[in-house]
Amino acid sequence: MDNFNFHNPTKILFGKGKIADISKEIPKQSKVLVTFGGGSIKKNGVYDQVKDALSGYSWYSFGGIEPNPRYETLMKAVEKIREENFDYLLAVGGGSVIDGTKFIAAAVNYEGDDPWQIIKSRAKFSDALPFGSVLTLPATGSEMNAGAVVTHGATQEKLPFGNPQLYPKFSVLDPTVTATLPEKQAANGVVDAFVHVIEQYMNYDNGYRLQQYFAESILKTLIEKGPAYYKDPSDYESAANIMWCSTMALNGLIGAGVPQDWSTHMIGHELTAFHEIDHARTLAIVLPGTWKVMREQKKERLVQYAENVWDIRQGSEEEKIEQAVEKTEQFFHALGIKTRLSDYNVGNDTVGKIVERMSQRNWKLGESGLVTPDKVKLILEARA
């Protein structure tokens, strides 16, 4: 059993109408920059609620942060902050806006010439700006963790980074904000959270039973509430459970002290890179392949997953696993998500390119480093 530290200082304000409470969290004398994305918050009423809540503050807004937030865009916010001395950030959006805001918070007081080095070379920074968030799309968990992914447009790099200074001071989780979410985005969020849990759960056993059961709790809730939420994201009970699940899926709780896989994510990123398939959809494609090829290593946990998450009690271990994999794919399908490469017109040529790139990088993925390029080939071929 590995030792671990667990420390998550983000304050969560959960429920209908909670956007109004941000004024209790942001110091009154702050000069606030509100960051957001493409403008959907101006249509669904969230922007107006934020505006009302910030009444009395000196504040300004910065829109246009992309779905995969770009360094170049974020640096424009950094310049604006430096020029006008904003001292508090409020991210209003999904994972991309919150991720981008984390980079902005880190870069503002960075003293080096090239803030990209914060990400690329883990360059040290101090005095990150404090920030809060209003979550509009449950999926990535960024609202309660200290990590982010940012893309450098000029160099075509998409890289993750993280720092304990980058926990949001607070995050508002109001499930009513998802009411007008396009069903595709709702579905993507559920699958993203689901696979976040799987990456921290479907591994060898190192003795932390509670973390396993917590992970199963999130999976069961996503399975129970996901389809209703997909059909109608204005259903409060479903939306509330999905929102809390997606936060808990990646806030450090279920991953404390346990081995983690993340190979499905790494392979999925390549599919996005080559074909611009939505992140969550790449995960739904790859996951059954990972389970097929790595079945021997993951056997014990796959059986536990079949029994505890899907309540499969009959049959041999192999049969239980088969049923669980099938039910998982059916769950993705019930969310309108297709799970084969052919559904996205991805052929063998792409598989070849991905395997080649992974070979060049000499990647050994997974909780035990066993997902080598030859395994990646088998995983993707199984998903043709």
Next chain:
Amino acid sequence: MDNFNFHNPTKILFGKGKIADISKEIPKQSKVLVTFGGGSIKKNGVYDQVKDALSGYSWYSFGGIEPNPRYETLMKAVEKIREENFDYLLAVGGGSVIDGTKFIAAAVNYEGDDPWQIIKSRAKFSDALPFGSVLTLPATGSEMNAGAVVTHGATQEKLPFGNPQLYPKFSVLDPTVTATLPEKQAANGVVDAFVHVIEQYMNYDNGYRLQQYFAESILKTLIEKGPAYYKDPSDYESAANIMWCSTMALNGLIGAGVPQDWSTHMIGHELTAFHEIDHARTLAIVLPGTWKVMREQKKERLVQYAENVWDIRQGSEEEKIEQAVEKTEQFFHALGIKTRLSDYNVGNDTVGKIVERMSQRNWKLGESGLVTPDKVKLILEARA
């Protein structure tokens, strides 16, 4: 579904040898007062580990905090701190030592004449001293929450209080420190954590499915690992799971937004008051009575408990509940804990006194205020 805030800033250092890391958490210039209880930490090596970790600090120790920490004792520590300007506290012990240290932290800078009013009248205080903890007895969850219970010797009051300033800055959870725990204390800790979860779980449904499943996760882990831990608290895997369970049982996670009962605790406190029965044992006595008398109100969740926690699939709803109650009592018995009033020589006279006192106070306990004194009478009579 009720709105909620969730904010738990305590940093957890979990695992073998983690006591050495407290020097990374306490600022180097601090003048530290180490608080502890009856001296068992000097026998089991914990005190020596703390001493090593504090090498280079200016520190002093204050022992003698009682199992039910007393205001009078704690005020001696407060005087010492005021005289000698300690500015950081380190509680080394179980829930009582940590609870007592919370009061000390609050009282030091309190400006009123009578610090007891912090508890009794919720008198405001500011600038609580920062403190950390080294947990030696998993049970109360005090290591990761901001609440405490303190007893006033002169007035015979035992009262709870809490304040967001009173989260420990950090808590060390090293499962090896329980290796020499007397089996009675190990058993008490498991039952205490178990009933903490039950109070937040065995209620009417308000839609938060994830919190229910998280609660079931803790219950299942306690049931699986509790007996082995009781027999041998030096078994690391059991001890680690029990320790993390007892922290998670009362750190705000499973109670976020859900109705809470706490009537079993309130009735149990009276048994301790009249007969000095260990707190956890009073809970084990009362709980099956609460379930018997309040069965109609709790029926839906009791069936869920039977199915999800005890895996009972056969029989009518009533039969499932009967089996689950029986299995729960058997679980307490497997921990060497007796569950009848007669086992502790408590008779009808005490029941009468408790009911009378509750009537005088006009108490209406439980998640819906339905546990009135007449119900308390039935609950205790069912446990004769």
